[in-house]
Amino acid sequence: MTGRTIAIGDIHGCSTALDSLLEAIEPNELDTVVTLGDYVDRGPNSKGVIDRLIQLSRECNLIALQGNHEEMMLDVVQRDQQPFRWLQYGGVETLDSYLFAGDMSVIPAEHHQFFDSMVDFYETEDFLFLHANYMADEPLEQNSVHVLRWLKLTESTPPPHFSGKRAIVGHTHDHGGEIFDIGHLVCIDTYCYGGGWLTALDCDSGEIWQTDVDGNLRNRSTNGQ
Numbered sequence: 001m002t003g004r005t006i007a008i009g010d011i012h013g014c015s016t017a018l019d020s021l022l023e024a025i026e027p028n029e030l031d032t033v034v035t036l037g038d039y040v041d042r043g044p045n046s047k048g049v050i051d052r053l054i055q056l057s058r059e060c061n062l063i064a065l066q067g068n069h070e071e072m073m074l075d076v077v078q079r080d081q082q083p084f085r086w087l088q089y090g091g092v093e094t095l096d097s098y099l100f101a102g103d104m105s106v107i108p109a110e111h112h113q114f115f116d117s118m119v120d121f122y123e124t125e126d127f128l129f130l131h132a133n134y135m136a137d138e139p140l141e142q143n144s145v146h147v148l149r150w151l152k153l154t155e156s157t158p159p160p161h162f163s164g165k166r167a168i169v170g171h172t173h174d175h176g177g178e179i180f181d182i183g184h185l186v187c188i189d190t191y192c193y194g195g196g197w198l199t200a201l202d203c204d205s206g207e208i209w210q211t212d213v214d215g216n217l218r219n220r221s222t223n224g225q
């Protein structure tokens with residue numbers, strides 16, 4: 001018996017949405033869950049999101065990708081860089097969630113272990129998973145971090161990847177909160193923190209789960225989707 005392969009889009013501190021989403025999905029030890037990055041910043045409880053993802057890693061096979069927001073955070077909390085850029089892009093909310101009072105020791109060792117476990121991409125027989133974007137004619141391992149973590153689909157929408165695999169990505173949110181699906185590429189960053197949804201996609205069956213920032217599950221049978 002093989003498990004499901006489920007991708008989860010940009011969470012951005014929306015821990016209540018994540019809790020409800022996982023309650024609906026009920027991941028088990030046979031399932032692979034690929035979180036597409038951007039766990040922290042902007043939303044209300046980044047610390048709670050990381051706590052829940054650590055718990056999730058004990059419930060299923062969790063593959064956690066690194067988003068550009070984790071890169072900005074780790075530049076500050078692990079690499080001692082100037083905080084201005086990160087704070088401008090939502091880091092203030094993240095530090096608040098850790099009850100930051102001037103000392104980075106508020107970030108538990110377990111969280112650093114989680115951050116250290118993040119990968120830049122994940123690939124299966126049928127799918128490519130990455131945070132932001134890809135170069136269609138290159139294997140993912142040759143793609144730059146700039147492309148994989150930062151390049152918006154609005155700057156460059158790639159043609160099908162040469163591997164023939166379908167790409168599942170986040171990072172470029174739709175202001176209307178809807179999934180962007182052009183066949184060879186699916187973006188499931190549906191803007192939860194800004195009034196949209198947190199989206200999970202079962203990549204093989206096409207089943208979709210969505211929750212809002214308050215944890216309400218979207219009823220997809222009555223909305224014509």
Ligand SMILES: [Mn+2]
Pocket residue numbers: 038067068069131149170171172
């Ligand atoms: Mn991003």
